[in-house]
Amino acid sequence: MRTSQPPASDQPAAPATDAGTATRPTAAAPTVAAAAPARAARPARAATTAAPAAPAKTAPTHLATPPGRDVVAPTSAAAVPAKGKPAKDRFDDLKGSVHEELLVQLGPKLYDANLTAAELEAMVRQALADVMAASDRPLTANDRQRITQEIADDILGYGPLEPYLRDESVAEVMVNGPFDIWLERNGKLVRVDGTFNDEAHLRRTIDKIVSRIGRRIDEASPMVDARLPDGSRVNAVVPPLAIDGSSLTIRKFATDPLTVQNLIDFGSMSRKTADFLEACVKGRLNVIVSGGTGAGKTTTLNVLSSFIPSDERIVTIEDAAELQLKQDHVVRLESRPSNIEGKGEVSIRDLVRNSLRMRPDRIVVGEVRDASALDMLQAMNTGHDGSICTVHSNGPRDTLARLETLVLMAGMDLPMRAIREQVASAVDLIVHQARLKDGSRRITHVTEVERMEGDVITLQDIFLFDNNAGFDADGRSLGTLKATGLRPSFLEKMAHSNVTIDPRTFVPESL
Structure with a gap:
């Protein structure tokens, strides 16, 4: 096999390829080398002579991806692909040096537990101003402010x-x-x-x-x-x-949580629906808020919880504490995962069982997603009326099916009819929420859970979202939540708690 000769001293060296990229000698290589003197003697024809030879050059491997073939991404954290990486900021080197100098000056003070957040921020910003002032690099006021803010954001x-x-x-x-x-x-x-x-x-x-x-x-x-x-x-x-x-x-959750008036203004519910739900919470009905991911269940749960009277003891149970109740008597519990040794886990189910010994008037569970559904149903059936929780589902009927599945996860081997009787006895109302195509979050069903008929739990829609109005020119839904005209059967149960509802609440708007 012939090997390419090294270039003569009076000829320009061939361009170097990327490190680690092997190139096979081709017939075009000698042609390009031999044409070099001709290009020097006839500059006017150099472009035309070199043009045909260009495709013969071997492209670097990182550019020569065959059409239609995917590049396999590395799986290690150290080898994350740089695809999509933006151009380097011209101040990256300055930000790096200022950041390092700041860490040298402050050192362990950044982790001093005795410093409040305000004191730490003041200390960092003062040190940052000193380091930036000592820099001899000319900067505009806007650039100086931006760099200072970015470094402060990174540290604080x-x-x-x-x-x-x-x-x-x-x-x-x-x-x-x-x-x-x-x-x-x-x-x-x-x-x-x-x-x-x-x-x-x-x-x-x-x-x-x-x-x-x-x-x-x-x-x-x-x-x-x-x-x-x-x-x-x-x-x-x-x-x-x-x-x-x-x-x-x-x-994100707003520092100032949304109120029922906010949800009415956003169109998530109507005024009649809000008044009805407030009466249901005060009347100690067991309510399940259902919906898909990102549908606004936690926000609605927060609003419903705000209707609980302030003289009742509330126990909240969550995976990550999110609820922002404003009542005076609230006990907040949060589950805990296992440690590095696989020990110390405290599940939602453990907290629900423990809450029954804490003399709660209401139990509010952020999300029921496992066998804790069985303990939650038992709590609702053993004198803890007025409890509220959320469940992921696609609709009111699916909510009941999902509760049955979650109860089966407890491994108690209960017959399906016994589970359904527990659900029908415990749950009074399902408030289903959905995120529509235009991005808005709306309550689409307010449904009563009635009783068992044979092997099926009967449901009755009290309020239903009407899509007949369609969409406006900007694609926003014009639908509204309307009463169906049906009166719920739990009005008598609410009356025992001295809560009544205006009968006009259930009159359809079209009448």
Whole structure:
């Protein structure tokens, strides 16, 4: 096999290929080398001579991906693909040096438990101003302010996510790897330009979030549910489970929780429905709020809980504490995962059973998703009327089917009819919520759970969402929640709690 000769001293060297990229000698290579003197002698024809030879050059491997063939992403955290990585900021080197100098100056003071958040922020910003003033790099006032804010956000907060967490119009922040951040605004997903520096920067931010509430995340435990100090819910998944870099999802909750009037203004429910639900809560009915992911169940649960009289003892049970009840007598419980040795887990079911010994007037469960459904039904059937919980489902009938499935997860081997009798006896009302195509969150069903007829639980819709109005020019739903004209059978039960409902509440709007 012939090997290519080294270039002569008076000829330009061939362009070097990427490291580790092997190129096969081709017939075109000598042609290009031999044509070099001709191009020097005849510059006018150089372009035409070189053009045909260009396709013969071997492209680097990172550019020569065959059409239709996917590039397999690496699975290790250290080898996260750089696809989509933005251009390097011209101030990255300055931010890095200022950040390092700041850490050298402050050192362990950043972790001093005796410092309040306000004192720590004042100390960091003062040190940051000193370091920036000592820098000899000329900066405009806007650039100086931006760099100062970004470094402060990284040390005091959650780095690139801070601007979005401060933005009240943002409902959810979704991070799909270090270079891909999405937001939910007005029920719609929007991609933004903010990015992390790399995978390590994103992992430091995730560690900062989970460590503050005593949780951990690593290869041994690559998934975690946590919360921010303001109650926002956090879910994180890291490699090797997350293929394209760590995934972080933050469901924001407003500092000032939404009220029933807010939901009426947003069109989530009507005034008549709100008055009816308030009477149901005060009348100590057992209520289940159902719906899909992101449908607004927790917000509705918060509003319903606000109707509970302030002279009652309320016990809330959640995976990650999110409810923001304003009553005076509230006991908040939160489940706990197992430690690194696989011990110490306290489940929702354990907390529900324990709450029965705490003399509760009401039990509010953030979400029933496992065998705790059996204990919740037993609590509703043993004198703890007025309890409220949420369940994931697609509709009122599906809610009952899902409750049956969750009860079976308890492993008690109960007959299906016994389970359905428990459900029919315990649950009085299902409030189903959905997120519509236009992004709005609406209550679509307010349904009474009546009784067993044969082997089937009968349901009766009291309020139903009417889609007949269609959509406006901007694609927003014009539908409303309307009374069906049916009167619920639990009005007598509510009367025992001295709660009555105006009969006109159930008159359909069309009459």
